[in-house]
Amino acid sequence: MRIISTGKIRPGMIVGKNIYSADGRILLKKDVIITEGYLAQLDRLDIPYIYVKDHIDEDIVIDDVIKEESRVEAVNITRRAIEKIHRGRDIDVPEVKTVINKIVDELLGNSNLVLNLIDIRAQGDYLYGHSVNVAVLSGIIGVALNYNQIMLRDLMLGALFHDIGKTKLNRKIVEGKNSADSSGTAENKKHCQYGFDILRANAGISLYSAHVAYQHHEYFNGNGYPRGLKGQEISEFARIVSVANTYDIFLSNVREEEETSILKAAEYLTANCGAIFDPEIVAVFLKRVAIYPIGTRVLLNTGEKGFVTKTHKNFPTQPVVCVDTNLFDVKFNQGYDVDLSNKKAYFIIGCEENI
Amino acid sequence: MGDKKEINLFFDIYDLAFDAAKPEIFNDIVEKVVAYLGASSCSLWINNPEIAGTETKLGYYNNGNDKDISQLDYGISCRTMASKEPNINKAVDGQKNKWFYISYPFGENDLTGCFTIWFEENLENDFRQSGEKIKGLAKLAVIIKNVVSHFLTYKRFDYKRIIQELSAAEKIQSSLVPTKKPDIPNVGIGARSLVANEVGGDYLDLIQLDNGKLGIAVGDAMGMGIPGAFVMLTARAIFRLLAKSKAEPEEILGQLNICLTPELIQQNMFISLFYGVYNPQNRNLKYAVAGHNPPIIFRRSNRKMEDLEGRGLVIGGKHQISYNSFNATLEKGDLMIIYTDGVKDIRNKSNKSFGAEGIKRVLSNYVEYDAEGISNCLAHALVKYCNNQLNDDASFIILKAE
Numbered sequence: 001m002r003i004i005s006t007g008k009i010r011p012g013m014i015v016g017k018n019i020y021s022a023d024g025r026i027l028l029k030k031d032v033i034i035t036e037g038y039l040a041q042l043d044r045l046d047i048p049y050i051y052v053k054d055h056i057d058e059d060i061v062i063d064d065v066i067k068e069e070s071r072v073e074a075v076n077i078t079r080r081a082i083e084k085i086h087r088g089r090d091i092d093v094p095e096v097k098t099v100i101n102k103i104v105d106e107l108l109g110n111s112n113l114v115l116n117l118i119d120i121r122a123q124g125d126y127l128y129g130h131s132v133n134v135a136v137l138s139g140i141i142g143v144a145l146n147y148n149q150i151m152l153r154d155l156m157l158g159a160l161f162h163d164i165g166k167t168k169l170n171r172k173i174v175e176g177k178n179s180a181d182s183s184g185t186a187e188n189k190k191h192c193q194y195g196f197d198i199l200r201a202n203a204g205i206s207l208y209s210a211h212v213a214y215q216h217h218e219y220f221n222g223n224g225y226p227r228g229l230k231g232q233e234i235s236e237f238a239r240i241v242s243v244a245n246t247y248d249i250f251l252s253n254v255r256e257e258e259e260t261s262i263l264k265a266a267e268y269l270t271a272n273c274g275a276i277f278d279p280e281i282v283a284v285f286l287k288r289v290a291i292y293p294i295g296t297r298v299l300l301n302t303g304e305k306g307f308v309t310k311t312h313k314n315f316p317t318q319p320v321v322c323v324d325t326n327l328f329d330v331k332f333n334q335g336y337d338v339d340l341s342n343k344k345a346y347f348i349i350g351c352e353e354n355i
Numbered sequence: 356m357g358d359k360k361e362i363n364l365f366f367d368i369y370d371l372a373f374d375a376a377k378p379e380i381f382n383d384i385v386e387k388v389v390a391y392l393g394a395s396s397c398s399l400w401i402n403n404p405e406i407a408g409t410e411t412k413l414g415y416y417n418n419g420n421d422k423d424i425s426q427l428d429y430g431i432s433c434r435t436m437a438s439k440e441p442n443i444n445k446a447v448d449g450q451k452n453k454w455f456y457i458s459y460p461f462g463e464n465d466l467t468g469c470f471t472i473w474f475e476e477n478l479e480n481d482f483r484q485s486g487e488k489i490k491g492l493a494k495l496a497v498i499i500k501n502v503v504s505h506f507l508t509y510k511r512f513d514y515k516r517i518i519q520e521l522s523a524a525e526k527i528q529s530s531l532v533p534t535k536k537p538d539i540p541n542v543g544i545g546a547r548s549l550v551a552n553e554v555g556g557d558y559l560d561l562i563q564l565d566n567g568k569l570g571i572a573v574g575d576a577m578g579m580g581i582p583g584a585f586v587m588l589t590a591r592a593i594f595r596l597l598a599k600s601k602a603e604p605e606e607i608l609g610q611l612n613i614c615l616t617p618e619l620i621q622q623n624m625f626i627s628l629f630y631g632v633y634n635p636q637n638r639n640l641k642y643a644v645a646g647h648n649p650p651i652i653f654r655r656s657n658r659k660m661e662d663l664e665g666r667g668l669v670i671g672g673k674h675q676i677s678y679n680s681f682n683a684t685l686e687k688g689d690l691m692i693i694y695t696d697g698v699k700d701i702r703n704k705s706n707k708s709f710g711a712e713g714i715k716r717v718l719s720n721y722v723e724y725d726a727e728g729i730s731n732c733l734a735h736a737l738v739k740y741c742n743n744q745l746n747d748d749a750s751f752i753i754l755k756a757e
Contacts, residue, residue, distance in 0.1 A: 049448045081548040267720035274658040317728035326412050327403070327454075328378030333417070336429035344536065345408030347731050348603075349738075 001053035001060060003118060004355055006042050010054065011035050016051035017117075022079045022125030024072050046123035048252065060295045060307065064117050066106040067237060071119075074099050074135070077322045078160060079128045085198060086167045093204030097153065100135070100160070104152045107139045114311045115140060116293040118262070127163060130248055135143060135159040135286075137244035138237075144284045144313075145240075157205060158212025159241045165195030165213055192217055192226050208237055216241045216315040219276045231278075243269060243285050246277070263291055287314045294319075299350040303327030306335055315341045321348070358467045359720035361491050364391045364496055372502040381414025384502065385470065387569040388495070389416050392488065394472045395426070395454075400432045401468030401503060401748075407537070410436060413468070413503065425450045427649075428471055431458050435469040441492070446474065455479040466504050502508055502739060505701025537563040541635040543755035546570075549697070549737060550748050556589045557695045557750035560626075562598050567635060570598050573647065574628040575695040577669075586624055590670075592613055604630045604643035605678040612645070619671030626670040629693050638685040638756050643678045645670050651715060655688035657721055663691075686757040688721055690729070697749030701741045709740055726755040 001016030011034050019028040027045060028038065034052075042050070051062075064071065077099050080270045083089040108115060115137070138159035141153045169191055197212030199205050215229060215238035222230030234242075250265035266286055273279035284346030290311035292298055298321055306323035326334030340346050367387050371380045385397040396417040403409040410433055415425075427448050435442045435458040442458040453476035460469045474482060481486060536544050546559050562570035572594065576587045593614050597607045607630060619625060629650065631642030646669030649662040665681040685691065694714065701709040714733075721732040728751050737749060 090500070105670055117611075270723050271720050273723065279655065279658070286723050302406050302411060304401050304411065314729075315725070317724060317731050323412075326378075328413075330378050330382065332412065332415050332425070334423045334425040336412070336425045338429075342728070343408065347727070349731075349735065 001051045001062060002297075003293070004052050005049050006039075006047060007049065008040060008201050009034060009042070011039065013052040014054060016053040017075055017120075018068065019047065019122065020072050020075065021050055021122060022075055022128040027122055030045075032302050034103070047120060049118065049120055050112055051120070057087075059240060060309070062294045065109050065113060065115060065140060066103050067300065070099065070106060070134070071132060073101060074132045075125075075128045078131050079125070081161070082128065082131075082164060085164060088312065091108060091161075091202060091205075095200060096157065097151050097204070100105040100156050101149075103136065103139065104149055106135075107143050107152070108149070112310075112312050112313055113140055114164075114288050114316070116290045116311060117246070118293075121252075123252075126252070127166070129254070131160050131163060132134060132243060133248050134162060134244045138240050140288050141240045141244065141281060141285050144165050144288055154206045154209050155212075155237045155240065158209035158237050159244060161199055161205075162197065162212050162216045163191065163195065164246060165191030165193065166197055168198075177206075181227055184187045189217070189225050200210055201272075207228050208235065210231045211235045212241050213237070214247055218242070220278050221275050224276070234278075239281055242293060243277050243281050247285070247289075262289065262293070267289065287316065290319065291316045292319055296351050301336075301347050301349050306338070308332070312341050318347070359486075359536060360391060363493070364388070368498055368502060372505060378413070378506075380506075381503075383414075385414045386416040388470070388472065389686070392472060392474075392482075393478065394474050395422075396416075396473045398428050398432060399470045399499065399503075400460075401466065402435060404465060404507065422450060423453050423631060424452075424473060425453065427454075428456075428473070431456060432469050432471045434458075435460050435471065436467060439467070443477065451743055455482070457482075457492065459492050459496055461500040462480070462503070464495075464498065468500075468503065470499060487756060497620070522613055526624075531666065533561050534560060537561055537569060539563070539567065539569050539635055541757045542569060542633070543726035543753075543757055545726035545728075545750070545753040545755075547730050547734045547735065548748065548750035549745055551697070551735055551745040553736075556587055556706055557697065558591055559749040559750050559752055560591065560595070561752070562595065564632065565600070569633045569635065570630070571633060571693065571752055571754065572628065572630045573693040573750065574596070574626055574695070575647070575748075575750075577625045577627065577696075586615075586619065586622065586626065589618070590626055590628075594628075600628075603680055604632060604641055605680040608645050608667065608670070608678045609642045612676050616671050616674050624671060627696070628670055628700065631693075633754065635756075638687075640683045640685065640687075640691070642683070643667060643680050643682055645676075645678065646672070648696065648711070650681065650691055650693040651711065651718070652685070653690040653718060654686065655690075656686060656721075658719075660719065662711070686701070690718065690726075690757045691754045691756075692718065692733075692751055694751035694755075695749060697745070697747035698737065699750055700747055701737055701745065701749055703740050704742065709737065713740070728754045729753055 007226050013034045015032045016029055018026050018030045021027050077096055077201040081096055084091060092200050119133040135156040135340050139152055142155045192234050196210050199210035200207060214233050218224035218229045218234045218238060220231060222228050247265050250268060251261055259299045269277060269282045273282050292308045294308050299305050304327050305321045305325040306321045308319045309322045318340035320337050320339045322335040325331045338346060364387055370383050381399050385399050385655055389397045394563050398412060399414040400412055403411045427446055435453055439460050444456060446454050446456055455474045455476050456471055458469055458471040462468055501727050533546060548557055548559060556576040558574035560572040561645050566615040597610055627646040629644055629647040633640045644667045650661055651660055655658050663683055667677050667678045699710050717733055717736045721729045
């Protein structure tokens with residue numbers, strides 16, 4: 001299966017992956033054939049991309065870093081927790097910790113933890129899907145930094161509720177997206193303090209997790225908010241969530257004329273190392289992000305073409321490519337895998353949109 | 356089975372080859388081989404003549420048996436091409452099917468490859484008992500080599516068009532560029548050469564020196580195309596000899612200048628050259644510069660890009676030039692790029708050149724990747740910037756201190 005922007009979808013294409021609403025309902029089901037009606041619905045739901053598959057690539061399965069049902073459950077539980085806070089009640093921490101522990105186990109059990117899938121969600125339930133994905137992305141960074149289970153859990157708990165302070169803002173923040181530059185109004189910035197207050201008031205939540213809500217908009221160079229903390233003064237959890245948060249916002253904000261948004265997100269993170277982000281954390285993160293996700297059709301420097309079948313952690317620019325078309329454009333029924341991290345004479349010079 | 360069928364096979368192959376201009380003929384050729392031998396499938400491979408270290412599948416035929424042995428075939432064929440020896444054996448594929456294969460190399464020098472024939476396991480004895488068929492393989496190898504060679508040479512007008520349609524000259528490796536990178540710990544290296552014409556005049560070299568040091572050379576023959584390349588080949592030969600001696604970088608450039616200047620003056624050419632010796636133990640670089648662009652260093656500590664100091668006259672400028680050496684020390688995570696004029700002179704549609712600023716800008720977007728990844732990203736950016744219209748060779752070496 002492969003990812004395609006909504007503008008390029010045509011009736012007849014087959015949906016490659018379920019898209020869920022925040023309460024766990026399936027908005028768009030896998031294996032369904034797209035009709036005009038579905039196209040209209042995708043527009044209404046404001047979904048920027050979906051995964052589709054056809055006979056060429058139906059065998060390519062792209063795995064999420066965690067199980068689909070874990071993610072759906074996490075989104076549901078997050079929605080419930082945030083709604084409770086909105087109504088002035090307390091978060092059911094044990095319920096949240098259970099699902100986070102499950103996810104921690106799944107991340108730790110994945111020996112080649114590389115991000116190949118883009119998390120797609122309907123924009124109407126943006127905050128919940130966003131919170132869960134930021135937690136998962138933060139978890140990936142934590143695993144790469146060799147965090148133990150308790151640290152991972154506290155990190156991901158903080159990441160999950162990093163924006164919980166927004167429930168106290170005067171607008172209907174639960175709908176709608178953030179812009180990539182932090183929404184800078186003074187009112188808006190208060191969500192950091194609000195979030196910190198909410199989380200630290202809860203006996204079941206560690207102070208480290210609470211600080212994520214407080215500090216995730218601090219900048220490495222001290223120009224962030226609310227307190228202008230600098231460098232190591234910012235808690236490591238918060239520095240991690242800052243990277244994960246920005247990455248997820250970037251990917252949900254890309255419009256159809258952009259090419260490989262993953263690369264753009266990576267560029268943005270790198271270009272702002274030292275200024276906004278901790279360079280060590282960005283370096284660790286980028287090693288786990290597939291620039292050419294599994295399923296991407298690529299053109300090699302030899303003139304051959306194929307698709308990515310596996311991404312190595314630590315070498316995201318040199319994946320395993322199944323070559324199925326030779327340099328004379330003769331296509332073979334079955335390709336063969338070439339591992340670019342071993343065969344250094346090969347490199348990728350282009351991918352799908354440009355071929 | 357006997358001579359007659361064998362001769363028919365050979366005729367058929369030549370027929371196919373000399374009539375058709377399409378690359379699909381290789382599929383047809385191996386189909387004939389499969390039919391003649393009563394095999395299940397056959398593949399035809401060559402070492403890619405343009406890019407060392409890569410292999411290309413020219414043709415494949417499978418007689419309707421849909422058991423997939425592509426991966427196995429690839430591995431075995433690569434081994435045969437590397438060893439240049441016939442490889443006859445049994446194998447079991449991923450679906451536990453049993454096979455008997457003959458992987459036979461052909462060609463020599465510039466054009467080498469192999470064909471690999473697959474039989475169902477129970478046919479092994481039949482085949483081994485037929486001495487005729489085994490002898491026939493050697494003849495088949497000669498014919499296949501002739502056919503492939505003909506196709507690549509005489510149908511080259513098609514081949515060239517295909518190459519041009521690809522993203523610039525990224526795929527043509529000039530012979531002046533290292534095909535194998537030395538394996539030195541604590542150093543990441545990436546090297547790319549984008550060639551404007553078929554023959555490049557930029558020179559990149561990575562030389563493994565004694566006691567673990569790495570010699571890095573980047574040179575540019577001003578005046579590109581074939582004359583430039585010839586001059587560079589000579590320079591490289593002398594240079595490599597000097598580099599292996601214990602001479603210091605500035606002495607080497609001085610010597611090179613003495614040797615080459617008479618010739619260069621006659622050709623009205625200059626060569627710009629950078630030569631540095633990097634010690635991965637203390638991350639120190641000792642270098643000398645002959646009219647070359649100052650390399651750029653990215654310092655991870657303050658995330659700034661700076662130009663390395665150091666100047667010197669181009670080679671071929673004067674008969675006797677004495678060069679100075681300079682030193683720089685890298686920290687872990689620092690990056691260095693040495694590039695030729697072509698990189699900064701690349702122009703976009705509005706005729707604006709990429710410039711050293713362009714290099715610094717693009718580099719800062721990718722510094723967290725390894726040297727290979729950064730090289731890829733920079734090469735893509737260059738090709739995109741000039742929209743595939745290169746007017747001069749553009750090459751660079753990226754070194755990352757680990």
